[in-house]
């Protein structure tokens with residue numbers, strides 16, 4: 410059985426809405442509810458912890474906890490609220506900002522962790538753009554065209570063996586603040602991380618155009 414941590418405590422500054430991003434209405438419901446539906450539909454998930462903005466009540470059947478200053482601080486708070494568990498227990502972390510996640514994506518990530526000896530498995534999609542490294546003195550000068558075949562755009566869900574995630578989240582606050590995902594901290598602390606393929610549709614709502622796209626895709630599903 411697995412524990413799921415849904416992080417929904419971000420401010421959403423790049424979206425520029427009136428309130429926290431996870432509470433923004435998307436295809437008729439607060440954004441975080443779409444991810445909760447997907448997590449609740451997976452039989453292997455026995456507990457869901459939600460990191461929320463201060464003062465927001467926990468959704469029914471979940472454990473609520475106040476989020477931290479940065480994303481990985483919220484993951485740390487959620488893991489603490491989940492209570493103790495065995496070292497090899499799968500702990501799944503998902504962003505409420507990825508409302509297009511499906512039960513199938515979640516199950517594929519959990520199964521992939523069980524099938525490997527890795528410390529973590531992250532949902533990801535092969536990169537389809539050509540990526541150039543820019544900078545090196547002249548801010549706009551192209552330095553390199555990166556070999557695309559080795560590049561994957563990483564998403565959530567990210568599934569960890571509990572001990573590896575706990576070790577990563579025990580790093581100092583500034584290490585957590587600098588990380589854009591938890592798997593990156595696992596890598597820095599000597600852990601092994603694999604990818605499992607996931608559709609590009611599992612996009613992250615960051616800016617207003619993402620919100621419009623997510624609404625269109627969710628309305629298509631309903």
Ligand SMILES: Nc1ccn([C@@H]2O[C@H](COP(=O)(O)OP(=O)(O)OP(=O)(O)O)[C@@H](O)[C@H]2O)c(=O)n1
Pocket residue numbers: 416417418419420421422423424430431460476477478479480481483484503504505506507613614615
């Ligand atoms: N202190 C934080 C920051 C982020 N998150 C969550 O982490 C996910 C990914 O974060 P991001 O999309 O960067 O959200 P925000 O931090 O809200 O966005 P911004 O950087 O534009 O303010 C989101 O589900 C967000 O709610 C969180 O729980 N706690």
Ligand SMILES: C[C@](O)(CO)[C@H](O)COP(=O)(O)O
Pocket residue numbers: 480504563564565589590591613615
């Ligand atoms: C964790 C994440 O969703 C992986 O793509 C992403 O890095 C978090 O978003 P942020 O905007 O970089 O905080």
